[in-house]
Amino acid sequence: MKFWRKGKPGGEPTRIFYASDIHGSEPTYRKFLNAAKFYDVDALVFGGDLMGKLLVPVVRDGNGSWVASLQGTVRHLESPEELAAFTARLDTLGFYWFECEPDEYRTYEGNQERIDGKFDELAKHRLAEWVTLAEERLAGSHVRVYLCGGNDDTDQVLTALDEMPEDRAVHCENRVIDLDDAHTMVTIGYSTPTPWLTPRERSEEDIAAEIERVMADVSDPTRCVFNFHCPPLDSSLDTCMKLDASVWPPAPILVNRQPVYYGGGSQAVTDALERYQPLVGLHGHIHESRGSVTFGRTPAYNPGSEYGEGVLRGVIVAIRDQEVVGQQFTSG
Amino acid sequence: MAEAAITQPQVFTRRASGLVRVMSPYSAFIYNILTMGIIFPWTFLWAPAAFQGSNLILGIVFAFVFELPIALAYAWLATALPRSGGDYVFQSRVFGGGFGFTIVFAFFVVWILQWVALSGWLMAALGLAPTFFGLAAATHVHAFASIGTWCASSNGIIVISILNAFVSLVLLVSGFRNYVRFQYVMWYGILLSFGFVLLLFLTTNPTAFHAHINAFAQAVDGVKNFFGQARAAAATAGVNFHPPFYLFGTLMVAPIAWTSLQWATYSVEQGGEIKNAHVFRNQMFILVGSLAATAGLLILLAAVMNHGVGHDGVLVASSGYWLGNSKALIGGGFMVPNLMAMALTGSWIVILLIGFGFILNSFQIVCNCYIGCTRIMVAQGLDGLLPDWFSRVHPRWKTPVNAHVAYFLAAVPVIIAYNKVAGWSTKWALGVTFANGCVFVFSALAAALLPYRAKKLYEASPGAKYKVGNTPLVTILGAIGFATAVFMVGAFLVVKNLGLAYANGKVPYYVVAGTVALGLVIYAVMRAVKARRGIRVEYAFAEIPPE
Numbered sequence: 001m002k003f004w005r006k007g008k009p010g011g012e013p014t015r016i017f018y019a020s021d022i023h024g025s026e027p028t029y030r031k032f033l034n035a036a037k038f039y040d041v042d043a044l045v046f047g048g049d050l051m052g053k054l055l056v057p058v059v060r061d062g063n064g065s066w067v068a069s070l071q072g073t074v075r076h077l078e079s080p081e082e083l084a085a086f087t088a089r090l091d092t093l094g095f096y097w098f099e100c101e102p103d104e105y106r107t108y109e110g111n112q113e114r115i116d117g118k119f120d121e122l123a124k125h126r127l128a129e130w131v132t133l134a135e136e137r138l139a140g141s142h143v144r145v146y147l148c149g150g151n152d153d154t155d156q157v158l159t160a161l162d163e164m165p166e167d168r169a170v171h172c173e174n175r176v177i178d179l180d181d182a183h184t185m186v187t188i189g190y191s192t193p194t195p196w197l198t199p200r201e202r203s204e205e206d207i208a209a210e211i212e213r214v215m216a217d218v219s220d221p222t223r224c225v226f227n228f229h230c231p232p233l234d235s236s237l238d239t240c241m242k243l244d245a246s247v248w249p250p251a252p253i254l255v256n257r258q259p260v261y262y263g264g265g266s267q268a269v270t271d272a273l274e275r276y277q278p279l280v281g282l283h284g285h286i287h288e289s290r291g292s293v294t295f296g297r298t299p300a301y302n303p304g305s306e307y308g309e310g311v312l313r314g315v316i317v318a319i320r321d322q323e324v325v326g327q328q329f330t331s332g
Numbered sequence: 333m334a335e336a337a338i339t340q341p342q343v344f345t346r347r348a349s350g351l352v353r354v355m356s357p358y359s360a361f362i363y364n365i366l367t368m369g370i371i372f373p374w375t376f377l378w379a380p381a382a383f384q385g386s387n388l389i390l391g392i393v394f395a396f397v398f399e400l401p402i403a404l405a406y407a408w409l410a411t412a413l414p415r416s417g418g419d420y421v422f423q424s425r426v427f428g429g430g431f432g433f434t435i436v437f438a439f440f441v442v443w444i445l446q447w448v449a450l451s452g453w454l455m456a457a458l459g460l461a462p463t464f465f466g467l468a469a470a471t472h473v474h475a476f477a478s479i480g481t482w483c484a485s486s487n488g489i490i491v492i493s494i495l496n497a498f499v500s501l502v503l504l505v506s507g508f509r510n511y512v513r514f515q516y517v518m519w520y521g522i523l524l525s526f527g528f529v530l531l532l533f534l535t536t537n538p539t540a541f542h543a544h545i546n547a548f549a550q551a552v553d554g555v556k557n558f559f560g561q562a563r564a565a566a567a568t569a570g571v572n573f574h575p576p577f578y579l580f581g582t583l584m585v586a587p588i589a590w591t592s593l594q595w596a597t598y599s600v601e602q603g604g605e606i607k608n609a610h611v612f613r614n615q616m617f618i619l620v621g622s623l624a625a626t627a628g629l630l631i632l633l634a635a636v637m638n639h640g641v642g643h644d645g646v647l648v649a650s651s652g653y654w655l656g657n658s659k660a661l662i663g664g665g666f667m668v669p670n671l672m673a674m675a676l677t678g679s680w681i682v683i684l685l686i687g688f689g690f691i692l693n694s695f696q697i698v699c700n701c702y703i704g705c706t707r708i709m710v711a712q713g714l715d716g717l718l719p720d721w722f723s724r725v726h727p728r729w730k731t732p733v734n735a736h737v738a739y740f741l742a743a744v745p746v747i748i749a750y751n752k753v754a755g756w757s758t759k760w761a762l763g764v765t766f767a768n769g770c771v772f773v774f775s776a777l778a779a780a781l782l783p784y785r786a787k788k789l790y791e792a793s794p795g796a797k798y799k800v801g802n803t804p805l806v807t808i809l810g811a812i813g814f815a816t817a818v819f820m821v822g823a824f825l826v827v828k829n830l831g832l833a834y835a836n837g838k839v840p841y842y843v844v845a846g847t848v849a850l851g852l853v854i855y856a857v858m859r860a861v862k863a864r865r866g867i868r869v870e871y872a873f874a875e876i877p878p879e
Contacts, residue, residue, distance in 0.1 A: 069342065
């Protein structure tokens with residue numbers, strides 16, 4: 001197969017498309033799959049945070065219409081067409097939704113456990129559909145899509161990645177993947193603790209230990225791609241507002257009416273990039289911190305995320321031998 | 333039993349991280365007003381003598397009406413694409429990367445270097461010189477007049493301009509939040525200053541003004557009967573003090589006033605840093621609200637100047653700027669509105685407060701040159717159309733230090749040339765009026781075509797629901813805005829007393845064309861370099877179909 005001759009010295013580079021943090025957005029995920037053909041790349045690498053963040057109940061009102069809230073506005077949907085347009089908008093935004101009667105709706109009010117259960121049910125269903133879609137779209141090509149969770153995803157939902165036969169869609173987390181016959185990739189989806197108390201946060205020590213564990217199976221780090229959801233600490237790929245975790249939802253900390261910024265990344269990731277000098281670091285997590293930085297010989301990228309607008313932000317990285325020979329940020 | 337209806341269902345959330353942005357809509361609103369520069373003197377110094385018989389107030393109203401559809405169309409663009417890089421992102425998305433890069437690089441990044449020089453001139457000639465002249469008149473300490481004269485000299489302007497640009501560089505490199513914090517000081521400073529100017533004009537009359545300006549000029553230059561001499565010289569230079577109403581001239585005031593009002597949309601360059609930038613009413617407040625507020629303040633200033641300084645006074649001041657009437661200069665500087673207001677008060681405190689506001693606004697102008705252009709350079713660097721070096725963010729200060737330093741270094745020779753090269757301001761610098769205007773022309777067109785050239789993006793935007801019949805409202809507004817912007821840019825291109833045609837030669841046109849050629853060459857080179865590495869830069873802008 002052509003792909004397996006790529007990436008070697010003197011040959012054509014292997015081209016990877018990386019994106020992250022699409023948070024349930026249906027059109028953004030579909031764009032991600034189509035990026036393989038559109039950008040003519042050899043592998044699609046996802047950096048974590050597959051799950052959406054909001055669940056919108058669409059309540060039947062008994063008169064053939066529906067009522068729902070979105071972005072602070074109550075929407076009265078008078079026809080199936082209006083309902084379809086509204087739910088399509090929710091899909092774009094990455095929100096989950098379900099139709100219900102008023103009595104059913106009331107069973108969710110104030111019951112976070114039941115809400116979380118519904119989230120998991122709908123998110124797992126959507127993820128399973130996405131895996132199936134990946135198998136369909138990439139069938140017959142040499143391209144694989146490498147999927148993993150981020151700190152916002154629950155382990156329960158991520159089981160959908162393991163319950164499907166791996167052909168084109170591969171669950172790549174916490175193990176070593178052969179990208180081609182010259183390059184490997186390791187993936188870690190955890191983040192350091194956040195004010196949002198998300199499902200898959202780990203201490204610096206735990207992340208460092210996880211990196212050590214997975215790197216034990218990598219023979220040549222200089223040909224290895226680091227797909228770490230959490231960016232390196234204080235690297236400019238992790239700049240975000242400091243939030244007050246004592247209130248819910250966490251609010252920006254203001255000094256003289258101005259927000260305070262800090263690095264929301266991981267020191268363990270920084271240490272790993274500096275110590276192993278891998279081929280490239282691919283990171284997400286901090287949506288607003290799009291950019292690139294280098295650690296010695298190693299470039300690290302965070303393409304950012306604008307999933308809510310249906311925009312797929314990503315980066316194409318061309319690798320050959322022990323070198324990144326080209327890169328291009330995209331906004332598709 | 334029927335179930336009770338749910339009138340306001342909740343949206344359920346789970347524990348997941350969120351995204352927050354820096355700049356409040358109110359800060360962006362202030363930013364635009366300060367960028368539009370209510371202190372800009374050109375409407376009052378340039379138009380009266382260049383288009384004698386024109387009505388300034390009506391001309392400003394025309395400029396507002398012409399800019400309104402452009403600002404409205406930008407509200408659609410800014411909510412559909414709330415990203416830093418603004419015009420570059422809009423045009424790249426709608427017309428393609430080569431076009432977007434070339435237009436915005438040539439007409440903004442290159443030409444706004446002239447604005448860095450202009451902001452230094454504003455700081456020296458509009459802020460510092462009049463303040464020192466005012467202090468000389470109020471305190472009778474002649475050393476202040478000497479300092480003011482130095483500030484208005486070419487060497488003084490160069491030194492002040494470079495310092496102005498350097499201090500701005502340091503402030504912005506130290507962190508954008510420091511700028512946003514200081515912006516409030518600038519905002520309240522200019523409001524206080526502008527308020528005093530309006531009040532002083534409102535509480536005087538032309539006869540009293542003549543006496544005050546005579547005393548002021550005598551204190552600064554030792555000249556007696558300054559206004560009488562300046563008026564006589566203005567008449568000799570070609571000023572008709574009783575011209576009939578001139579409708580075409582009034583229409584031509586609009587492009588001059590537009591050099592201020594066109595900046596109502598400048599906040600889009602840092603759309604990625606504005607909180608809730610995707611919310612329609614926020615962008616209407618930021619873009620259209622700031623436009624209306626600034627137009628109102630300019631109209632108010634024109635009205636109170638007519639009341640306090642009088643028609644003759646306005647023409648005499650303008651003759652000093654436009655007709656080279658040296659008798660209408662005080663301390664070598666022009667009779668700018670704030671200097672005339674300072675002449676009306678004997679209080680050094682009021683003089684300092686007026687001067688402080690104008691100095692602060694001049695400083696803000698150079699800041700917004702950096703802010704807008706460095707964001708564009710970062711966006712272009714990330715897209716691979718400028719070297720990566722420009723897009724690097726400093727790990728400690730979290731700001732694009734390289735882009736800031738590059739822009740400062742590029743501005744220094746422009747500052748020197750602006751003040752030392754003969755004819756620069758008429759042969760070279762006036763291209764900025766045409767060049768900057770062109771960016772707005774093409775962005776208005778991008779707005780008109782957005783529903784057709786970026787269909788999915790448009791349909792996901794909040795403005796998509798507004799239609800007239802089957803035609804998207806943004807298409808109608810963008811088309812009208814395109815037409816009005818073409819009218820004003822066309823005026824800069826061909827009308828003798830405006831922009832490029834003033835120099836009586838082809839040099840300004842070649843300069844503008846040269847900047848476009850530079851943009852095209854850079855695009856072609858970067859495209860070829862990327863292609864050699866297996867990357868196509870077109871990928872940066874192409875929208876992937878979801879199906």
